[in-house]
Structure formats: C-alpha cells, structure tokens
Amino acid sequence: MRLPLLALLARGPAHGYELKQDLEQLLGSAYPQPNVGQIYVTLGRLEKSGLIEGEDVEQSSRPNKKVYHLTDAGREALHAWFEETEDEPRVRDEFFMKLALAPQTGLADQIALINRQRRQYLNTMRSLSKLAAAEDRDNRIAHLLIEGAMLHLQADLDWLERCQEELEEQQ
C-alpha cells in the first residue's frame, strides 16, 4: 500500500483519513474494507524512510491531525514505480502440485480435485458478478478491476477444463 499512498499524495498534501476515503472512492466495492489503522502505520513508515513529511495541524475541538506531503525522495520513488513493469501472475502452483502428485500418493483423486477447485472458482466468479452488478455504473476503474479479476478466473477455469479433458481421456 506504500506506493498507492505516495501516488495519492502526489496530488497535494492530505491527512490519513482523507487518503482512506480517496482510495475507497477510486476503487469502489472491489477494494478490501480499508483499515484506517493500517494506513496510519504505512504513513508512519513512509515518513521514517523520508518519502513523506507530516505536519501537525491544530484543530479547535479535536486532537491535532497530521497532514502529509511528498518529499523529493518520495517523488523519485514514485517515478521509479511507474517506470517498472510488474511480474505476471503465476499459474496456481499449489493446486498444480496437488494435481501432479495426487496419483503417486493414492490419497486423492485428480478429477475430484479439479471438481472441488472448479466449484470454488465458480462461486468466486458468481461473487464477482454480484459485486459488479452492485457497483456504481459510472465507476469505470472499479469495473475494470472486477472485470480483470473475472478474466483471470476465467482463464483458470479454462485451464481446469483442459486438465480434466486430458485426464478423462486417459481413463
């Protein structure tokens, strides 16, 4: 969460709670229930490493709030973040190991493994569909995020289908 918070601060100074709200608004329901405590902890770490600086602002009826701004080092870190490409997602290796090893152990049936895994993916796919249906139509970022998750899951399901085709043929 460090870099996303830095990126939000590139627009201008903000305090922790504002950042939480901005993230929520940007990502919609696809965002895991954000934990404000986690945001403050991350901001603390960013400040320690010199990427942001906080200033206490007095409030009349409440305790002081801390407003953060990006430092030059922070801006550098953001540049580097945008420059880098990301690793591609990996094949579900734990499941693949189960599938590959099941026949040798005699402890599990490959088709049963596939069926069980497929049920979980389908349930998740259904949850994603519901999430998409409930999300504000105009929040395109949130919809793209959900659609991305669904396409990944679809690829996983297609792959399970391939595995099953192959294994059913052998039997």
Place this chain on the structure above:
Amino acid sequence: MSAEPSGTSAPLLRAEGLVKTHHGEGAPARAVRGVGLSVRRGEFVAVTGPSGAGKSTLLHLLGGLQRPDEGSIWLDEVCADGWSEARWAVERRKRIGIVFQFFNLVSNLSVADNVELPALLAGLSPKRARAEREALLGELGLTGKERSLPGELSGGEQQRVALARALVNHPPLLLADEPAGSLDSKGTREVMRLLSRFHQRGQTIVMVTHDARLASAADRVISFFDGRIADDATLEGAPARGKGISGVLELRD
C-alpha cells in the same frame, strides 16, 4: 412470480438415461452417454464444458430438436417419449422457449413480426400478440427498432429480439444454447444481465455455455465432459466466502 421454494415442487424438466450417438462420417460419435437430470421450477442451470463435449446435443434433446437413442424426458411430469414432431413443435411454441447462438431470426421479417409470429401461431389475437411484443421489446430496450430487419441490428440487439421471441408466449422453460457465443464482451454482459433479470422473476432457465462468466449467473452449474455429467454444483447465494473476494485488489504491506 417468484420461484417456488426448492425441493417442494415436482421438477419442471426431468431426463433419465439419455443417450445420443451421431452417425456422421467415420466412426459413430457418442455425444451424450447416459445423462440424468432434474430441473426444478425457477432454477437457473448452466451446463458448461469444452466444445465437442456434447452439451449442445443435450440441450437439443431437452427441447425435442433431436431425439435420444435411449432414455426419456418428462416435461412437467408428462413423459415425452411418444411425442410426434408436431407435438414437440407445439411445446416449443407454448412451454419451451429457445434462444440459439446465431439468433435464428427470420431475416426477411421485421423485428416486430419475428416476435409476434410465435404468439399468433400459438393462437393469440393480433391485438394481444402486439401488446405482448410491445411490452417485451420495451423491456429489452428495443423500442424504436420494431420495423428494422434483423440484419440491420447489432449481434447483441438480435439476441435480445431472439429472447423476446422465445419469451413471448411466457413459456415455463427457457433453453439457451451458447446465447453469447457470437457476441462481444459488452453483448455478453447484456445477455447475462437480462437472463438474470428474467430468472429473478421466476423464469426457469437451462443454458449451455462455454463461458464461465455467463455460467456464474446461474445458481447451479453442471460440468459436462465427453457426453457425461462430471460435476453438478449448486453455487452459493451468499457473496464472499473465505478469502475468495474479501477484496478483488490485494494491497500489500
């Protein structure tokens, strides 16, 4: 109009021991190899599997478009074994609506006529057929397209016309054979949304699809491999189980 509580009513559709072998060139291909299936009123069932697994053949058997070599089908507890072609045709007009991958609209009839025709054939007065057509086309966002020919519409629009045609006689059962198979991503989402909407109002649907996203709109997914049911899973109604989707996006550290 809502679905009846599960398990209390007789199945709307039941099949036992269905077998269908295609005799084309080369060796006979067993498309459906002993399939039993029961669909309750109000259920939305998706049948998924790789192409060539026989899932479309299964759907054709359930709609009487092809006849099984072995096995029986019951529609609303009435055995269809002895039904003639003519009887099946009547059932497909009144009790079974079907949508296909390539829409199968009558290309030289207007959108309005495509939808009204089955209503008129089922014995509705022209006035009522027209009222039904207007209501459905409005519901499906096609008002203003009545006089168009199917070829003048986008794929997604044509599939919506096909859906209106399939539902114009309020059939208890809707069969859908790869309804989004020739649509783009937007058209697929649209079909998914509409099928879900009709399902929520109590429409019983059996849909064949290779698209997992579309299948997840159903509340039960049958995995079909090599002519047989490999798995029959009821999807959970409740969203978010375990770490499945506590959030789509994983923010680290």
